[in-house]
Amino acid sequence: MYDDYPEILRCLRAWNAHDNYDVKKIAQRAYDTFLLGVANALKESNVKTAEERRKAVYTFQYFIKEFRDKIDSPELEIRDLAMGIRGYGIFANACKLYGTDDDVKFMFVGLIQRCEQIAMPTITLSQASDVFDERFYALPNLLDALSAIIIEMTNIGEEFLGPLERLTVMTIDYYPRYQPKPQATTCSSTIKMILALQTKPTCYKPFLARIVSQAIIRCCSHPLKSTVEQQLDDMESDLPEEKGQALLSIGKTITYENYLPLWRTVLNVIALKEFDTPVYPIFDRQNMLVSFYDEMINSILRIINRLDLSVEKDKSQVE
Numbered sequence: 001m002y003d004d005y006p007e008i009l010r011c012l013r014a015w016n017a018h019d020n021y022d023v024k025k026i027a028q029r030a031y032d033t034f035l036l037g038v039a040n041a042l043k044e045s046n047v048k049t050a051e052e053r054r055k056a057v058y059t060f061q062y063f064i065k066e067f068r069d070k071i072d073s074p075e076l077e078i079r080d081l082a083m084g085i086r087g088y089g090i091f092a093n094a095c096k097l098y099g100t101d102d103d104v105k106f107m108f109v110g111l112i113q114r115c116e117q118i119a120m121p122t123i124t125l126s127q128a129s130d131v132f133d134e135r136f137y138a139l140p141n142l143l144d145a146l147s148a149i150i151i152e153m154t155n156i157g158e159e160f161l162g163p164l165e166r167l168t169v170m171t172i173d174y175y176p177r178y179q180p181k182p183q184a185t186t187c188s189s190t191i192k193m194i195l196a197l198q199t200k201p202t203c204y205k206p207f208l209a210r211i212v213s214q215a216i217i218r219c220c221s222h223p224l225k226s227t228v229e230q231q232l233d234d235m236e237s238d239l240p241e242e243k244g245q246a247l248l249s250i251g252k253t254i255t256y257e258n259y260l261p262l263w264r265t266v267l268n269v270i271a272l273k274e275f276d277t278p279v280y281p282i283f284d285r286q287n288m289l290v291s292f293y294d295e296m297i298n299s300i301l302r303i304i305n306r307l308d309l310s311v312e313k314d315k316s317q318v319e
Contacts, residue, residue, distance in 0.1 A: 070084030072110070143192065156203050165207060168190060172218070
């Protein structure tokens with residue numbers, strides 16, 4: 001695999017473009033497994049001689065160029081973009097080994113700029129009730145790649161916090177529109193981003209405060225489940241076509257309860273087997289849980305304090 005990587009990469013890309021859905025899904029898993037295998041071969045513990053290091057540097061440069069070409073392509077092909085993004089994330093550690101801090105920052109800045117071009121100038125969830133742009137399926141991959149790069153960086157400039165916050169909140173905002181597997185990926189991607197920023201103390205608290213506050217506001221802006229169910233009950237069973245479409249639209253309405261699995265998963269970070277690795281020590285996950293829970297309570301209290309809860313008596317009833 002390590003010797004024949006150009007040919008293997010070419011074949012995997014061809015399979016990723018296959019018309020058969022099952023072949024494409026298998027190819028995506030094979031692609032990720034292949035990159036993880038190459039990235040593992042590039043680890044410092046596996047490179048012992050000068051000749052092995054020379055070969056490792058050449059291999060690393062080859063893959064980074066391939067990923068960059070995909071990400072920088074002006075034609076927005078979501079499949080190729082997602083492949084390049086995942087590659088950046090998987091090779092983040094190798095970039096620190098075979099490059100400099102500036103190289104890691106260059107990867108990060110390039111990905112942030114691509115995020116701004118792709119994900120930011122878009123419609124909101126409330127405006128997209130019947131249309132789901134395929135670009136949004138790349139959002140969890142973007143978070144994954146960015147969090148992997150952030151862990152390898154010495155510090156994060158304040159100018160990058162804004163895009164990171166918007167990207168994270170947007171990913172959470174679209175959570176109910178994903179299928180079950182992308183929903184699970186969204187949960188883990190959100191956790192990875194929070195854990196990655198936790199390694200940068202000067203950025204962590206402002207970042208966490210803003211994403212939790214915005215996520216709660218967006219979650220609570222949706223109607224109650226009981227309200228939607230009442231609307232459905234009020235509709236007659238024998239409906240003309242126009243009212244039938246209205247009924248279907250109500251049935252697809254997103255409520256605040258659609259976000260509960262996401263909140264539960266994030267608050268269960270200590271017990272998640274996916275994060276039981278040396279990259280995410282239990283101590284870091286415990287700290288994240290405490291700070292995340294505290295921020296949820298603080299955000300809820302701030303929102304309540306901003307509400308106008310005064311009561312005015314109905315004058316007609318008084319008279």
